[in-house]
Amino acid sequence: MLLAMVIVAIGFTSCKKYLSPEPLSSFDNSLVFGNSVFFAKSAVIGAYNNLAGDYGYGIRISMYYPYDSDEMMGAGGTTDDGERRNIARYYLFSSNTQLAPVYNQSYSGIERSNICIDNIPKMALYTTGTTQVKGELRRLYGEALTLRAQYYFELVRNFGDVPEQRVPSAQLPNLFLPKTDRDTIYNHILADLLQAESLLPWRTEVASLGDQPDERITKGTAKGLRARIAMFRGGYSLRRASGIMERRADYKTYYQIALQECQELMARRDQHTLNPSYKSVWKDYVCGHNANDPSGELMFQVAMGGQTASTDSKLGTYNGTKFGTVGGGALTILPTYFYMFDSTDVRRDVVAVPYETNTDLVTRKGHAINAIVDGKWRKEWLSNPAFTPGSSAANLGLNWVIQRFSDILLMYAEADNELNNGPSASDIAAVKEVSQRGHGGNAALVPTIPTDKDGFFKFIVRERMLEFGSEAVRKYDLIRWNLLTAAINETKANLANMGTATPIAITPPSYMAPPPAYCLVNTLPKFMYSINTSTADDSKIFLNSLYKPAPTATPTGTTKLNWLGASAINSTFTTVFAYAYKPNHSELLPLANATLSANSALTQDYGY
Incomplete structure (x- = not known):
């Protein structure tokens, strides 16, 4: 069987270390999985490749599918397009052409993984090679198993029950599989x-295997992913049979799996721990094109490169803040999310960017609250190589981050709190570690962490929101907690309240711990006064406080921006945000018409 259709990285080039072998194009299994570790490695790289590009984490899975949630809005404004805009609004039909390519590319990744899983253990070198060779092949086998798990996990959390195929297609008498x-x-x-x-x-x-640290999967990746999947297996999901959100009676079995994996990872801080600086994770390593953070916080990244739609990402050009005249801004930070951060939380200014860089590429101008964008992937932070001023390139080689070590700490605390009917001292310490890093390392600034089960859980619901903003985590967390409906409804109500000229009142959310009271009261400013500031200074965009009433007169040398009230919180937020969401329906995506036509054994479910 030729590998051209199933494991080839067609036209793939990249500056990433793990992608250095050339892709294979026309060799059969007996050659690829014969006596060459190099060829076997090339086959596994083919399985990695389906993570990247426009139909992987380059834009669709990372920036189309995860919205709207109580943190951010997807692209679109008031426009229905039957495509990406309608995904965010939950106005979805099987005719949407953004569904089938992602579904198909995921299954292509599964097929490539299956071929590697089937063949690598059969190689003579797998048992007769040198210690190093056997170690390399075992690693490749483990990578293929992990990749297949990630592809299936993404399919399930977006589409629900899907066909499961665990052997190469050539070994199946019937490729038209029903849902599993x-x-x-x-x-x-x-x-x-x-x-x-x-x-x-x-x-x-x-x-010891002849490699350097890079974006390839390691033991920590597999353990972290196993913990995350166990939390989803133990969480709520929309079921075909009942048509409602349900959690299985044995859910604690899976919370226990997650707890154990997190405990084992937390015992190996020599491998993975928190980078002391939240900003550094994004500026110096992700935007700095540097996979070798000594802390190992970046546990699973999708390597992007090659500046093509099939191999790279549009991170920093589709999302993020404008740099000069180039791109960004498709995703919007909700005003309600902005005020979930207290004034001392350094994560706010990493996650939420209320400015753009002027055409001089040196100075900035502020944005109104209805135009704040996400900032973890931003062009002004690019280095190694840096962004070329004036370039209109859509692909910047920015990796998508699937998992960080802070997720391990927060999953550990969440699972243990649920299993033991309340938090232990170690649970509180794990959450405090994340929050303290989020407050610049100052323990005195960490909010009071509740010690009862419900209060501690609600604190985690808020802490995960603050920690993982724009990382495609929030919507899926809310679904597994069965809180998406409450989050959308209460966010809509608060957006409407923030758009009321007088008084401006924000109701503390019922489903998570609220921010400090000063983030909620009607003394928040109705106007902000923007000052031109250098890109070398991240700390000062506005003259006045974000948390106190604004001056009545416009200060000299500033630009007055509408902040709160009807002139700022407009119909984009009050009527467009998640407008078509329906409980026990919108938690999953439909299958595309093309997918249903290609496989008569499939059914359309969940009310689509």
Whole structure:
């Protein structure tokens, strides 16, 4: 069987270390998986490649699918387009052409992984090679198992029950497979990841295999992903049979799996821990094109490169803030989310950017509250190589981050709190560690962490919102907690309240811990006064405080911007945000017409 259709990285080039082998184009299995580790590695790289590009985490999965939520709005304003804008509004039909390409590319990644999983253990070198060769092949096998798990996880959390195929297509008598219950898929990939853990090296052990640390999967990746999938297996999801959101009675079994994986990772701080600086994670490593953060906080990244739609990402050009005249701004930070951050939380100014860089590429101008954008992937932070001024390139080689170590700390605390009917001292310490880093390392600034089960859970719901803004985490968290409906309804109400000229009142959310009272009261400013500031200074965009009433007169040398009230919180927020959302329906996406036409064994479910 030729590999051209199933494991080839067509036209793939990249500056990333793990992508250095040339892709294979026309060799059959007996050659690829014969006596060459190099060829086997090239095959596994083919399985990695489906993570990247426009139909992977380059834009669709990362920036179309995860919105609207109580943190951000997807692109679109008031326009229905039957495509990306309607995904964010939950106004979805099977005719939407943004569905099938993602679905198909994920299954292509599964097929490539299946071929590697089937063939690598059969290689003679797998058992007879040198210690280093056997270690390399075991790692490749573990990578393929982990990749297949990630592809299935993304399919399930977006589409629900989907067909499961665990062997190469050439071995199946019938390729028209019906849907498999997601619990079965989850159980299989949890078992796969457990096996992968035994095959993969730790991050610092790859040198013994002749490699340097890079974006490839390691033991920590598999353990972190297994914890995350276990939390979803134990969480709520929209079920085909009942048509409602349900959580299985045995959910604590899976919380226990997550807890154990997180405990084991937390015991290996030599491999993965928090970078002391939240900003540095994004500016110096993600935007700095540097995969080698010594803290190992970046546990799973999708390597992007090559400046093509099939291999790179549009991070920093589709989203993020404008730099000169170039791009950004498709995703919008909600005003309600902006005020979930207290004034001392350094994460706010990383996640939310209320400015753009002028055409001189040196000075900035402020944005009104209805035009704040996400900032973790931003062009002004690009280095190694830097962004070329004046370039209109859509692809900047920015990696998508799937998992960070802060997720391990927060999952550990969440699982343990649920299993033990309240938080332990170690749970509180784990959450405090994340919040303290978010407050610049100052323990005195960490909000009071509740010690009862419900209060502690609600604190985690808020803390995850602050920590993972714009990382495609929030909507799926809300779904597994069965809180998406409450979040959307209460966010709509608060957006309307913020758009009321007098008084401006924000109701503390019922489903998570509220921010400090000064973030909610009607003494927040109705206007902000923007000052031109240098790009070398991230700290000062506005003259007046974000948390106190504004001056009545416009100060000299500033630009007056509408902030709160009807002139700022307009119909984009009050009527467009998630306007078509329906409980027990919108939590999952429909299958595309093209997908249904290609496989008569599939059914359209969930009320679509």
